[in-house]
Amino acid sequence: MGGPHDTVRVRAGEELDAASLTVWLHGHAPELLGPSTAALQITQFGGGFSNLTYLVQAGEQQFVLRRPPRGVGRGVAHDMSREYRLLRALHPAGVPVPRALAFCDDDSVLGAPFYLMEHVDGVILRQTAPAHVRFDADVARGLADAFVAQLVALHALDVSASGLAELGRADGYVARQVAGWTKRWIASQTSVVPDMDAVAQWLAANQPAEVGAALLHNDFKYDNLVLDPANATHIRAILDWEMATIGCPLMDLGTTLAYWVQADDPPLLRALGLGITAYPGSPTRSELVRMYERSSGSAVAQPVFYYVYGLFKLAVVAQQIYARHVRGLTSDARFAQLDKAVALLSNLAVRSVDTASIGR
Numbered sequence: 001m002g003g004p005h006d007t008v009r010v011r012a013g014e015e016l017d018a019a020s021l022t023v024w025l026h027g028h029a030p031e032l033l034g035p036s037t038a039a040l041q042i043t044q045f046g047g048g049f050s051n052l053t054y055l056v057q058a059g060e061q062q063f064v065l066r067r068p069p070r071g072v073g074r075g076v077a078h079d080m081s082r083e084y085r086l087l088r089a090l091h092p093a094g095v096p097v098p099r100a101l102a103f104c105d106d107d108s109v110l111g112a113p114f115y116l117m118e119h120v121d122g123v124i125l126r127q128t129a130p131a132h133v134r135f136d137a138d139v140a141r142g143l144a145d146a147f148v149a150q151l152v153a154l155h156a157l158d159v160s161a162s163g164l165a166e167l168g169r170a171d172g173y174v175a176r177q178v179a180g181w182t183k184r185w186i187a188s189q190t191s192v193v194p195d196m197d198a199v200a201q202w203l204a205a206n207q208p209a210e211v212g213a214a215l216l217h218n219d220f221k222y223d224n225l226v227l228d229p230a231n232a233t234h235i236r237a238i239l240d241w242e243m244a245t246i247g248c249p250l251m252d253l254g255t256t257l258a259y260w261v262q263a264d265d266p267p268l269l270r271a272l273g274l275g276i277t278a279y280p281g282s283p284t285r286s287e288l289v290r291m292y293e294r295s296s297g298s299a300v301a302q303p304v305f306y307y308v309y310g311l312f313k314l315a316v317v318a319q320q321i322y323a324r325h326v327r328g329l330t331s332d333a334r335f336a337q338l339d340k341a342v343a344l345l346s347n348l349a350v351r352s353v354d355t356a357s358i359g360r
Contacts, residue, residue, distance in 0.1 A: 006124060007043035007055050013070065014052055016042055016110055021056070021065075024109045029102040032116065033058045050321075051242055055119065063101060067114035069324075079242075081105060084115040086167070086241050093162045095154065096237050120237040122226035127275050133229050137281025142233035144283050144291070147222070150235055151256065152295040155214040155249040165246065170213030173247035178203045178309070185316045188323040191339070195346035199312050202353055208302045216252040218243035221259040222274060250306050253292055257303070258310025258345070260285050262359055268344055285358045307358040308349045315345035
């Protein structure tokens with residue numbers, strides 16, 4: 001999402017059949033084509049490591065297409081129907097998400113199910129802010145405040161009233177997540193990484209009690225937000241709901257903490273893509289936890305566990321993608337170095353356990 005400057009030419013092996021898509025649109029969503037008879041123009045959003053996202057232009061109109069990558073199974077994270085239904089439920093509930101426009105479960109059209117959603121124009125922050133966007137210390141602090149407030153609002157959403165209760169089962173969520181991500185680590189492993197094994201064992205032995213049942217985004221970070229270019233503290237849309245579920249809200253916070261880079265973190269961690277959270281004015285991870293506590297009115301009793309869980313989960317995701325690259329299922333050059341991310345994230349997790357700290 002974001003603006004056209006966030007798109008690139010479609011990567012080799014990830015092309016869409018524009019002619020087949022056009023035929024499908026004529027039959028199922030002609031309003032998206034409008035009066036234009038010109039060929040569809042398709043570019044690809046270059047960020048992200050999981051599902052593939054494209055900007056499709058039909059004359060003066062434009063929309064976004066999401067589909068799973070090639071070489072993956074049909075698990076929850078790549079279930080386009082589930083993500084489409086989720087957006088349809090969240091938009092009327094007042095959550096800032098793009099409007100879901102159409103869904104296709106016919107593999108013969110593009111080789112996999114896909115859905116279409118509204119394109120929300122704005123800016124997405126990763127390593128730096130674009131030159132035309134003000135991002136000083138005051139804005140950095142204001143965005144962090146809005147970020148935490150939005151996460152708390154998601155966790156406070158009435159999932160039953162919103163029709164989202166079917167997304168997942170809250171009971172036993174912590175134990176299932178630890179066991180599930182450990183199983184995924186073992187299944188995707190391409191080399192021996194002692195720190196990963198040590199962290200998996202520590203998580204299994206140190207699980208806290210469940211704390212409520214809430215809607216979890218499960219990937220809540222700055223580069224999944226579309227911001228107003230004129231006011232970067234205003235969140236226009238939240239993207240990438242593929243891993244959303246129902247469960248313990250502090251596990252969601254743990255994932256966010258794992259993404260939250262601060263100034264004294266190793267340079268390689270800052271280079272992974274979210275170093276802008278270390279910008280002057282931004283809170284540290286410990287401060288972020290205190291902000292969450294104040295906003296939610298709930299204490300975070302074991303922040304080290306949730307942070308270590310988040311780091312482990314991110315390391316497993318990186319390993320899964322790296323394994324796809326090793327097996328020749330993707331040609332994306334970004335994936336060739338993800339084994340280094342696995343080593344770094346697991347080492348940070350071990351360090352957090354040893355120091356009983358998530359940073360200042």
